[in-house]
Amino acid sequence: MEDTNQLIEQRKANLAELNELGVQPFENKITPTISCQGACAKYEAGELNDESEVIIAGRMTAHRDMGKSQFIDVKDGSGRIQVFANKKIIGDDAFKVVKCLDLGDFIGVKGLMFTTKMGEISVKAQEVTVVSKALRPMPAKWEGLSDTETRYRQRYLDLIANDEVKDTFLKRSAIIREIRNFLQQRGFVEVETPMMQNIPGGAAATPFVTHHNSLGCDFYMRIALELYLKRLLVGGIDKVFEIGRNFRNEGLSRRHNPEFTMLEAYEAYGDYESMMELLQGMVCHIANEVLDTLIIEHKNADGEVTKTIDLTPPWRRVRYKDLVKEKAGDDWFDLSPDDRRERALEELKLQGDIEAECEDFEVTNAVFEKLIEPTLIQPTFVTHVPKELVPLAKTAPDDSSAVEVFECCINGQEIAPAYSEQNNPVEQRERLEHQAGEEQQKLDDDFLVALEHGMPPAGGIGIGIDRLCMMLLGQESIRDVILFPQLRPKS
RNA sequence: GGGUUGGUAGCUCAAUGGUAGAGCAGCGGCCUUUUAAGCCGUUGGUUCUCGGUUCGAGUCCGAGCCAGCCUACCA
Numbered sequence: 001m002e003d004t005n006q007l008i009e010q011r012k013a014n015l016a017e018l019n020e021l022g023v024q025p026f027e028n029k030i031t032p033t034i035s036c037q038g039a040c041a042k043y044e045a046g047e048l049n050d051e052s053e054v055i056i057a058g059r060m061t062a063h064r065d066m067g068k069s070q071f072i073d074v075k076d077g078s079g080r081i082q083v084f085a086n087k088k089i090i091g092d093d094a095f096k097v098v099k100c101l102d103l104g105d106f107i108g109v110k111g112l113m114f115t116t117k118m119g120e121i122s123v124k125a126q127e128v129t130v131v132s133k134a135l136r137p138m139p140a141k142w143e144g145l146s147d148t149e150t151r152y153r154q155r156y157l158d159l160i161a162n163d164e165v166k167d168t169f170l171k172r173s174a175i176i177r178e179i180r181n182f183l184q185q186r187g188f189v190e191v192e193t194p195m196m197q198n199i200p201g202g203a204a205a206t207p208f209v210t211h212h213n214s215l216g217c218d219f220y221m222r223i224a225l226e227l228y229l230k231r232l233l234v235g236g237i238d239k240v241f242e243i244g245r246n247f248r249n250e251g252l253s254r255r256h257n258p259e260f261t262m263l264e265a266y267e268a269y270g271d272y273e274s275m276m277e278l279l280q281g282m283v284c285h286i287a288n289e290v291l292d293t294l295i296i297e298h299k300n301a302d303g304e305v306t307k308t309i310d311l312t313p314p315w316r317r318v319r320y321k322d323l324v325k326e327k328a329g330d331d332w333f334d335l336s337p338d339d340r341r342e343r344a345l346e347e348l349k350l351q352g353d354i355e356a357e358c359e360d361f362e363v364t365n366a367v368f369e370k371l372i373e374p375t376l377i378q379p380t381f382v383t384h385v386p387k388e389l390v391p392l393a394k395t396a397p398d399d400s401s402a403v404e405v406f407e408c409c410i411n412g413q414e415i416a417p418a419y420s421e422q423n424n425p426v427e428q429r430e431r432l433e434h435q436a437g438e439e440q441q442k443l444d445d446d447f448l449v450a451l452e453h454g455m456p457p458a459g460g461i462g463i464g465i466d467r468l469c470m471m472l473l474g475q476e477s478i479r480d481v482i483l484f485p486q487l488r489p490k491s
Numbered sequence: 492g493g494g495u496u497g498g499u500a501g502c503u504c505a506a507u508g509g510u511a512g513a514g515c516a517g518c519g520g521c522c523u524u525u526u527a528a529g530c531c532g533u534u535g536g537u538u539c540u541c542g543g544u545u546c547g548a549g550u551c552c553g554a555g556c557c558a559g560c561c562u563a564c565c566a
Contacts, residue, residue: 005500006518006534007501007517007535010517011517062526064524064526064529065525065528066522066528067521067522068522069522069523069525070525071524071525071528084524084525086524087523102517103516103517116524116525116526117524117525118524118525118526120524120526136501137501137516138501138502138516139502139516140502140503140514140515141502141516142502142503142527143502143503143515144503145502146503147502147503149558150502152558153558203566205564205565206564246566248564248566250563250564250566251492251562251563251564253560253562253563253565254560254561255565255566256564256565256566262566352562353563413566414566415566477559487558488556488557488558490556
């Protein structure tokens with residue numbers, strides 16, 4: 001962007017004038033003795049008084065010019081503090097420097113703490129150091145920045161202008177920190193596995209392709225973490241997890257970003273039920289630590305509460321088939337496949353969602369995904385999922401058509417699936433071969449060889465971190481919990 | 492990919508087919524305790540791009556670009 005305009009020219013003129021005054025903004029350096037928020041808090045607590053000298057630093061976000069006095073808002077990562085700059089106190093030359101400041105500049109201020117006549121805790125400036133000059137104007141302070149495209153493409157402006165956006169991302173960071181704390185306290189080992197893979201396995205999704213020059217071959221960006229983490233179970237890391245990016249070459253939407261963050265965790269000698277305890281405990285731990293509550297309220301633009309999610313355990317458990325019968329009729333599973341299809345199309349109005357070539361289980365699953373999942377706002381473990389949907393799980397002992405799996409739905413979205421992991425290499429090979437169909441090159445034989453060396457029985461879980469954040473932070477778009485969501489490149 | 496809504500000053504937004512505007516920010520002036528400071532004055536535009544219709548287009552038509560929402564693939 002080589003664009004120039006009057007506002008930029010004026011700022012450059014101010015920079016030139018600073019240079020003439022002997023100030024080299026980008027060469028200056030300052031070491032703050034305290035944060036803006038810290039200075040306010042300590043003064044309020046009586047730990048600092050009117051004799052206390054402090055050095056604060058931050059971005060100038062507002063100023064009120066009173067002629068021979070200026071009030072300047074300075075903001076750092078901790079918060080805001082007001083600076084009082086008076087011509088007589090700091091001297092004529094220094095006051096000329098203050099006059100050259102523009103909103104957005106980074107400055108350091110040395111001075112004494114005091115309270116203004118209006119009762120605001122402030123720093124009475126003795127010295128002002130310009131440490132970075134902003135050559136472009138900031139978004140307007142009052143309106144903020146609302147243009148979504150600018151907010152996503154230039155997220156730094158969004159973070160400067162909208163405190164609640166910054167808060168959301170700080171909380172996202174805290175959520176991930178608490179996930180690590182929770183798992184590490186329970187003896188889980190964090191690992192890193194390849195993002196560039198020969199065969200992209202562990203999920204049914206279209207991968208991105210990339211190329212390695214010196215090896216002379218293509219690689220796929222991973223679509224799941226699963227198969228490598230299971231190799232580690234084989235290798236004797238009994239409790240293992242990874243938090244990392246997955247890449248799927250599919251459409252973008254309110255709920256989908258091409259790269260998204262997954263947590264996968266595996267526990268030897270666990271099963272899908274121990275994973276329920278793990279997930280429920282983890283989410284409640286996060287909510288308590290980060291939000292200090294188990295009641296999550298989602299609000300609309302007007303601040304009205306649109307839904308309330310209660311995370312208080314124990315969470316509801318219900319079988320997939322029971323939910324389907326509730327919605328589609330008690331006799332649903334007694335019908336012939338043709339009758340089921342007809343009921344789905346006619347009575348349940350799923351015309352747009354069921355293709356002619358859909359198999360029978362896909363018809364039932366359309367009922368689940370379209371009519372049931374969106375209604376599961378409160379935490380719900382959906383268990384005994386049809387085996388066709390999950391090729392990597394163990395068959396349920398009391399229902400041979402289902403697998404030992406739960407899908408945890410919260411906020412109308414699937415947040416986490418978990419399995420009793422399939423560790424029978426013969427059965428696993430058959431299932432994967434069947435799933436690969438004609439595309440046998442997609443079969444990860446190396447993984448199957450690993451299983452043949454013996455994998456302990458294990459419970460495994462995958463959690464979509466972005467969606468978890470959406471649910472916990474009350475965001476309706478995945479783009480509002482990802483700092484730099486994928487957009488089409490400009491120009 | 493399909494449908495739909497939108498793109499105007501740095502920001503937030505106006506403008507029946509008839510001189511492109513306001514608030515904030517900026518710039519100049521006044522002001523030594525302000526809080527979205529105030530008062531006076533004032534600069535600032537490829538109306539997303541390219542074509543078309545018209546005496547005349549920000550506005551109507553066509554194509555394209557970018558984005559939001561819905562939808563599809565999927566988590």
